Amino acid sequence: MLKLILNRLAFMVVAGLLLLTFLFFLFHAIPGDPARLIAGDSAPETLVESIRQAYGLDQPLVTQYTTYMRRVLQGDFGLSNFSRQPVLQIVGPRLLNTAKLAGWSMLLAMSVSLLLGSLSAMYWDRPLDRGITAFSLAGICTPIFVTGILGIYFFGVHLRWLPIGGMSTWKHYIMPVMTLGLAQAAGFTRMVRACMIDALGRDFITTARSKGVPERTIVFKHGLRNALLPIITFFGLGLGHTLGGAAVAESIFNWPGLGRLMVDSILTRDLPLTQGCIFFFAMVFILVNLMVDLLYRWADPRLAND
Amino acid sequence: MMDILRRYARDRVGLFFGIMLLAFYFVAITAQWITPQDPFETNLSEGLEPPSAAHWLGTDQFGRDTLSRVILATQVTARITTISLLFSLLIGVPIGMIVGYIGGLLDAVVMRITDMMLIFPTIMIAIIIVVVVGPSEHGVVIALGLSQLPNFIRIARSAALSVRRELYVEAAVAAGASWPDILLRHVLHNISSPIIVKSTLALPGFVLGASSLSYLGLGVQPPTPEWGQMLHEAKDFLTSAPHLIIGPAIALSLFVLSANMTGDSLNESLDPKLKGRRIKRIVPRLAPWFFPRFWSRPISP
Numbered sequence: 001m002l003k004l005i006l007n008r009l010a011f012m013v014v015a016g017l018l019l020l021t022f023l024f025f026l027f028h029a030i031p032g033d034p035a036r037l038i039a040g041d042s043a044p045e046t047l048v049e050s051i052r053q054a055y056g057l058d059q060p061l062v063t064q065y066t067t068y069m070r071r072v073l074q075g076d077f078g079l080s081n082f083s084r085q086p087v088l089q090i091v092g093p094r095l096l097n098t099a100k101l102a103g104w105s106m107l108l109a110m111s112v113s114l115l116l117g118s119l120s121a122m123y124w125d126r127p128l129d130r131g132i133t134a135f136s137l138a139g140i141c142t143p144i145f146v147t148g149i150l151g152i153y154f155f156g157v158h159l160r161w162l163p164i165g166g167m168s169t170w171k172h173y174i175m176p177v178m179t180l181g182l183a184q185a186a187g188f189t190r191m192v193r194a195c196m197i198d199a200l201g202r203d204f205i206t207t208a209r210s211k212g213v214p215e216r217t218i219v220f221k222h223g224l225r226n227a228l229l230p231i232i233t234f235f236g237l238g239l240g241h242t243l244g245g246a247a248v249a250e251s252i253f254n255w256p257g258l259g260r261l262m263v264d265s266i267l268t269r270d271l272p273l274t275q276g277c278i279f280f281f282a283m284v285f286i287l288v289n290l291m292v293d294l295l296y297r298w299a300d301p302r303l304a305n306d
Numbered sequence: 307m308m309d310i311l312r313r314y315a316r317d318r319v320g321l322f323f324g325i326m327l328l329a330f331y332f333v334a335i336t337a338q339w340i341t342p343q344d345p346f347e348t349n350l351s352e353g354l355e356p357p358s359a360a361h362w363l364g365t366d367q368f369g370r371d372t373l374s375r376v377i378l379a380t381q382v383t384a385r386i387t388t389i390s391l392l393f394s395l396l397i398g399v400p401i402g403m404i405v406g407y408i409g410g411l412l413d414a415v416v417m418r419i420t421d422m423m424l425i426f427p428t429i430m431i432a433i434i435i436v437v438v439v440g441p442s443e444h445g446v447v448i449a450l451g452l453s454q455l456p457n458f459i460r461i462a463r464s465a466a467l468s469v470r471r472e473l474y475v476e477a478a479v480a481a482g483a484s485w486p487d488i489l490l491r492h493v494l495h496n497i498s499s500p501i502i503v504k505s506t507l508a509l510p511g512f513v514l515g516a517s518s519l520s521y522l523g524l525g526v527q528p529p530t531p532e533w534g535q536m537l538h539e540a541k542d543f544l545t546s547a548p549h550l551i552i553g554p555a556i557a558l559s560l561f562v563l564s565a566n567m568t569g570d571s572l573n574e575s576l577d578p579k580l581k582g583r584r585i586k587r588i589v590p591r592l593a594p595w596f597f598p599r600f601w602s603r604p605i606s607p
Binding site: 029141245267 | 540563
């Protein structure tokens with residue numbers, strides 16, 4: 001297990017370096033003069049030229065690349081073009097805010113989907129199952145910016161129960177977490193239902209029934225435990241999607257997270273900031289993937305020796 | 307072909323949503339003629355009006371007719387999703403087919419790259435691509451086409467792998483057929499069904515991707531209407547003109563719902579057990595999409 005973890009951490013380091021290289025060349029492929037972007041459209045040519053020299057943008061590509069990698073490995077991701085703050089200082093707190101939003105949403109999505117999915121499988125092909133299936137289908141087909149705007153209108157503008165943006169009190173959490181969490185729960189519920197129907201159709205369930213084990217024990221102990229393996233994988237993949245959805249949800253609810261920062265930085269063409277956001281997002285995805293992998297091996301010891 | 311359609315037609319729910327999807331495409335194609343008013347004509351004195359007989363869905367902040375804009379947005383969405391879907395198919399299927407058929411190091415490298423891409427949510431990859439190509443309609447097409455590429459490569463690869471060891475492929479090799487010929491005539495011919503199914507199943511993802519990007523301001527730019535972009539604009543007028551969200555929200559959700567249900571239903575009709583001869587008949591019809599030149603010759607039995 002320890003060897004596996006070290007192996008994967010090594011993979012993460014390699015992936016991170018590859019990612020940085022990829023981002024460096026990707027951002028060089030963007031049309032436009034980066035020095036002109038920093039200086040602004042109306043700046044005189046002499047200023048643009050001095051910025052180009054100060055930032056080393058007149059150096060050969062290889063020199064620029066090595067300087068960039070050396071700086072980044074020392075934790076220096078450059079300065080934002082607009083606020084002139086170090087990128088790392090801006091990104092850090094934003095990442096934490098995104099983690100809060102995605103974490104609570106994931107928790108909500110997992111609990112709702114485990115409950116609804118199991119109920120759906122227990123009452124398979126009966127009205128309750130159909131109702132839950134319709135709910136999950138509606139959730140899959142409605143983009144979160146539609147549910148988000150509807151939520152803002154009813155609870156924020158019309159009823160005035162909840163604040164429509166920001167994250168200062170617990171009330172600010174309700175709408176973003178509900179929007180993002182329920183959207184994820186819709187997809188998860190379908191998956192949990194399919195896994196549970198599969199698990200409840202096995203022989204040991206029939207055996208348990210014939211022994212007279214209470215139905216609740218059968219479903220939540222015998223059934224759910226056996227359905228859990230594929231569900232864990234799916235939840236892991238879902239966590240990545242929740243983070244992706246967070247980028248959209250943050251824009252709807254003015255949540256000061258990494259996703260909104262990234263979108264804003266793209267719209268204002270603040271390239272160093274965009275680069276930092278993409279890098280940290282990508283590292284989070286790789287980390288999440290690693291954790292799911294380990295969790296999966298922990299849950300199914302048969303895989304541990306692979 | 308008829309068999310698949312007959313089986314599909316027996317699924318009432320699927321058929322209903324299939325017709326709805328076709329209706330959306332009909333609206334998209336005829337959008338120029340059926341918009342009640344000019345979707346770009348501004349009239350500031352009639353801004354933010356509630357629904358009325360003249361404007362069924364009201365007017366936006368510039369006094370433009372919302373219904374006309376929703377109808378034109380259908381065309382924009384249909385255009386973006388169709389082109390980006392074709393883009394993914396045209397690039398992903400040949401790559402997947404070739405690496406699946408050849409295997410070896412090339413296969414391993416391509417699979418590692420797709421694995422890496424699949425770690426990230428599609429919307430993230432799409433956003434990163436938009437950074438490079440710039441926010442525009444072309445940008446959305448490229449971003450969606452490329453971000454969905456790994457899925458298409460994988461499906462074509464696994465399908466190609468499954469037929470690689472089939473007797474008819476070995477027979478073709480023994481008969482001295484060239485490898486493009488084997489790929490096109492024998493492999494593509496036999497793997498088209500999962501690819502067709504996959505492309506219908508991927509359609510909702512394309513629609514959601516296009517509208518999410520436009521909602522974020524990274525996609526279709528105003529004044530061109532797009533559902534996501536219209537919702538983004540409507541969000542600023544929730545207190546004074548909440549009716550602005552009705553049209554785009556309903557249209558977008560219904561389009562995704564009908565695409566989803568049609569894909570599911572077609573998926574069931576194209577049951578793998580029933581593939582083979584029945585599927586073969588639609589292949590010559592779809593093949594010109596992929597490789598126009600090679601398919602003019604009749605297919606050998």
